[in-house]
Amino acid sequence: MSQLSRSPEKPIQIYNGWVLLGDIEQIKNRFPGLSTFEVSGSNRGPVVVQVNQLDEDLLSQYLLSHVDSPLVFWWGGDALEVSNRNLINRWHPDFLFFGTECKDEDREKRQWIEIASLSLKRKLREEQRSQLVQQYRLQEELATHLEALVTERTEHLQSAKLLEDTQVQNIQRFIRFVQDLAESISIEQIVQRLRLDLRQSFEVNDVFLIEDSEPFKLHRLVGADLVSETISLSSALDRHGIHFHDVELQKLMAEKFGRPFAKTTLIPIHFLNHRSYDRGPQEFTWLVIESTVKEELLTDLVDYCLERLEPFRSSLDRVLIEMELENSAQLWETSFTHFTDALAMIDRNFNVLIGNKAYYSLGSQQTKKCFQHLAGRDQPCIGCPILNHSVGVMTSLNFNNKNFELTSAKLTMGGLGEGYFIHRYRDITEERLMAARMIQTEKWGALGKLSNHVAHELNNPLTGIKMSIQMMQQNFKSEITKSQFFDDLVEVEKAATRSLSLIAGLRNFVSGETKMTLFSLDEVIQGTIPLLKTAMRSIRLDIELSQTNKIVWGNPHLFGQVVFNLIHNSTQALKNTVKPTIKINTQERSDDVILWVADNGPGIPSELESKIFEPFFTTKKADEGTGIGLSLCRQIVTKFGGEIGFLRPSEGGASFWVRFPRQDLQ
Amino acid sequence: MIKRALIVDDELLIRRALGKAFRARGWEVSEAGSAEEALKELAERTFDLCVVDVIMPGLSGIEMVRTLPITVRQKLCVVFISAFPGSTDFDFNHWGQAFIAKPFEDLFETVRELETVEHEFRSKTP
Numbered sequence: 011m012s013q014l015s016r017s018p019e020k021p022i023q024i025y026n027g028w029v030l031l032g033d034i035e036q037i038k039n040r041f042p043g044l045s046t047f048e049v050s051g052s053n054r055g056p057v058v059v060q061v062n063q064l065d066e067d068l069l070s071q072y073l074l075s076h077v078d079s080p081l082v083f084w085w086g087g088d089a090l091e092v093s094n095r096n097l098i099n100r101w102h103p104d105f106l107f108f109g110t111e112c113k114d115e116d117r118e119k120r121q122w123i124e125i126a127s128l129s130l131k132r133k134l135r136e137e138q139r140s141q142l143v144q145q146y147r148l149q150e151e152l153a154t155h156l157e158a159l160v161t162e163r164t165e166h167l168q169s170a171k172l173l174e175d176t177q178v179q180n181i182q183r184f185i186r187f188v189q190d191l192a193e194s195i196s197i198e199q200i201v202q203r204l205r206l207d208l209r210q211s212f213e214v215n216d217v218f219l220i221e222d223s224e225p226f227k228l229h230r231l232v233g234a235d236l237v238s239e240t241i242s243l244s245s246a247l248d249r250h251g252i253h254f255h256d257v258e259l260q261k262l263m264a265e266k267f268g269r270p271f272a273k274t275t276l277i278p279i280h281f282l283n284h285r286s287y288d289r290g291p292q293e294f295t296w297l298v299i300e301s302t303v304k305e306e307l308l309t310d311l312v313d314y315c316l317e318r319l320e321p322f323r324s325s326l327d328r329v330l331i332e333m334e335l336e337n338s339a340q341l342w343e344t345s346f347t348h349f350t351d352a353l354a355m356i357d358r359n360f361n362v363l364i365g366n367k368a369y370y371s372l373g374s375q376q377t378k379k380c381f382q383h384l385a386g387r388d389q390p391c392i393g394c395p396i397l398n399h400s401v402g403v404m405t406s407l408n409f410n411n412k413n414f415e416l417t418s419a420k421l422t423m424g425g426l427g428e429g430y431f432i433h434r435y436r437d438i439t440e441e442r443l444m445a446a447r448m449i450q451t452e453k454w455g456a457l458g459k460l461s462n463h464v465a466h467e468l469n470n471p472l473t474g475i476k477m478s479i480q481m482m483q484q485n486f487k488s489e490i491t492k493s494q495f496f497d498d499l500v501e502v503e504k505a506a507t508r509s510l511s512l513i514a515g516l517r518n519f520v521s522g523e524t525k526m527t528l529f530s531l532d533e534v535i536q537g538t539i540p541l542l543k544t545a546m547r548s549i550r551l552d553i554e555l556s557q558t559n560k561i562v563w564g565n566p567h568l569f570g571q572v573v574f575n576l577i578h579n580s581t582q583a584l585k586n587t588v589k590p591t592i593k594i595n596t597q598e599r600s601d602d603v604i605l606w607v608a609d610n611g612p613g614i615p616s617e618l619e620s621k622i623f624e625p626f627f628t629t630k631k632a633d634e635g636t637g638i639g640l641s642l643c644r645q646i647v648t649k650f651g652g653e654i655g656f657l658r659p660s661e662g663g664a665s666f667w668v669r670f671p672r673q674d675l676q
Numbered sequence: 677m678i679k680r681a682l683i684v685d686d687e688l689l690i691r692r693a694l695g696k697a698f699r700a701r702g703w704e705v706s707e708a709g710s711a712e713e714a715l716k717e718l719a720e721r722t723f724d725l726c727v728v729d730v731i732m733p734g735l736s737g738i739e740m741v742r743t744l745p746i747t748v749r750q751k752l753c754v755v756f757i758s759a760f761p762g763s764t765d766f767d768f769n770h771w772g773q774a775f776i777a778k779p780f781e782d783l784f785e786t787v788r789e790l791e792t793v794e795h796e797f798r799s800k801t802p
Contacts, residue, residue: 462760465759465760466731466759466760469759469760469778469779470685470686470687470690470729470759470778471687471689472779473687473689473690473759473778473779473780474687474688474689474690474691474692474693475689476779476780476783477689477690477693477694477697477780477783478689478692478693480693480782480783480784481692481693481696481697481783484697484700484783484784510779
């Protein structure tokens with residue numbers, strides 16, 4: 011290496027861009043025309059290093075500044091020892107030539123020229139490259155600049171869009187919220203909507219309502235249900251402001267809900283409607299929001315809530331009103347439907363708009379017209395207040411064998427106008443029957459008392475008369491038998507006897523005695539007929555009673571009333587009949603006894619057949635009959651285990667029959 | 677021995693007819709139009725039979741019988757007659773021997789019936 015170390019006396023000289031390291035003269039001598047290889051404008055020529063003059067530091071210094079310059083190692087002497095060669099090879103020279111190897115001068119010269127041209131090429135390439143680099147740098151700078159510009163613009167646009175989007179989204183969300191509220195039909199749903207809406211933007215756990223009453227009533231949403239509980243706060247909350255994180259409430263809630271409870275925010279709500287409901291909040295209510303929102307975001311949450319408070323509150327209000335309406339409607343409907351009397355709303359054309367349960371159960375035909383439904387008629391009922399244009403009245407109607415009290419009220423409804431009626435039908439059949447029976451009983455009672463008195467008062471003198479005559483007859487028998495005088499006495503006695511039997515019959519007839527016993531059918535008939543003598547004055551009576559005594563079980567007085575009624579009905583039916591006749595006969599069969607009362611009157615129209623035994627059915631005028639005669643007859647006969655009915659004989663008229671089970675006297 | 681009958685009835689015709697019928701059968705008969713009159717008669721003489729109407733103005737037939745001293749009552753056959761249906765309500769067996777409702781079907785039959793009642797009563801009481 012010492013050989014290579016640079017000698018100070020041999021400075022580096024540069025000629026025309028060539029760098030010569032080593033003995034310059036020697037190098038120049040080696041190639042005298044070196045100057046012809048000058049490259050103008052550049053001092054970066056080939057670096058020629060004389061190997062035996064090699065200074066490693068210097069070389070590396072030059073190599074650093076002549077990176078692309080061809081490196082030429084030259085040594086004029088003989089071949090280098092191997093160690094030096096290795097050292098030189100380490101520098102990867104472009105050219106290497108040694109004195110011993112440069113015998114051929116031409117070849118060496120060519121090599122030097124080649125070195126020079128290589129150097130030139132490299133120089134040119136270097137220049138080209140640096141130019142390209144320059145250009146590239148410029149382009150790069152431009153690109154970077156543009157890119158920055160684009161990024162900046164994009165970012166600006168993006169942020170603007172984002173802002174706009176957020177606003178639009180917020181508005182959309184708000185609109186959706188209001189729409190959802192409008193579709194909500196319960197308090198639960200409304201609270202749920204608010205909770206879902208809040209959760210989109212905030213970390214909200216639970217949302218519920220607390221009614222500010224004494225004690226506080228808690229409406230909490232559990233699942234889809236609103237659960238009401240009561241809680242007690244030690245002090246009332248100030249109703250004028252929003253409360254943040256009420257510690258006492260938080261504790262209470264944690265206790266109630268059985269879980270750790272996040273911070274509460276309370277917002278007051280006033281309701282327009284303040285009716286009391288089981289499941290709805292009252293006039294003043296707190297909206298409670300349980301959230302884990304950070305302190306600094308709490309105002310955002312409250313602002314957000316306040317924005318939604320108005321639609322929230324009015325929706326709750328709406329639901330409360332709806333509930334109230336529904337309640338009222340339900341209350342009304344329930345009352346209407348379950349009212350025990352039949353109710354119906356009817357228009358002036360007798361169409362039923364609505365009827366209650368009782369109304370629909372009254373009739374069999376489910377038709378629109380009330381008279382069709384109720385009475386099975388084709389025409390309105392006689393006495394219908396709608397027909398008579400009388401309103402606000404009570405009247406009595408008969409249908410389905412029943413008697414109804416109809417209260418009719420005319421409606422004056424807004425919009426519908428006039429012409430609607432509310433009809434209430436009350437079944438008063440039993441009531442009237444009872445009243446009629448009571449009157450009947452009273453009548454009989456009074457008549458009973460009277461006839462007893464009359465009987466006694468008449469019996470005494472009549473008995474006297476009769477006995478006196480008997481006495482006279484006894485006395486006169488022998489003297490003036492068959493005389494006119496005696497015959498008169500016989501007649502007087504007969505008259506007295508008749509009077510007495512009439513009194514006896516009357517007394518039996520009105521007797522209040524109802525004890526059941528065995529009695530003779532014929533005897534009762536015979537006792538009853540005299541009572542009807544006046545009524546039957548002009549009627550031919552055809553009585554055909556059997557000789558055998560027909561014994562039946564029952565009460566003779568009551569049976570007398572049956573006979574009386576049947577005959578009396580016949581006399582009334584015969585009023586306009588020419589040659590009126592009543593036939594009464596009894597008939598005995600193997601196991602029953604039958605009484606027939608037949609007349610040759612107009613008979614019973616077939617359409618009334620089914621009704622004549624119904625109470626209050628009558629074809630007579632008000633002063634002629636109550637219409638309970640035949641129904642009473644049926645009642646009495648049934649009580650005796652018998653039956654009553656009628657036939658329409660081919661020759662006309664009506665023929666009533668009463669049948670009793672036969673009782674044989676032992 | 678002639679039997680004595682007292683007929684008590686506010687109805688004159690009944691009284692007379694019964695009286696005549698009894699006399700015709702050999703009875704001695706007194707008639708009274710009221711219970712008060714009858715009590716006077718009963719106080720004055722002894723009777724075997726007393727036919728008494730239940731309902732009369734003033735004292736009723738029953739009240740009349742009740743008023744009688746026990747000694748008189750024990751020896752008197754009392755038969756009630758009445759035209760009033762409610763008359764059977766009282767216990768006539770306690771105060772008398774029989775009850776006959778008015779009107780009578782046949783006067784003479786009634787008298788014979790009354791005689792029988794008296795006879796039966798007499799045979800029971802010594």
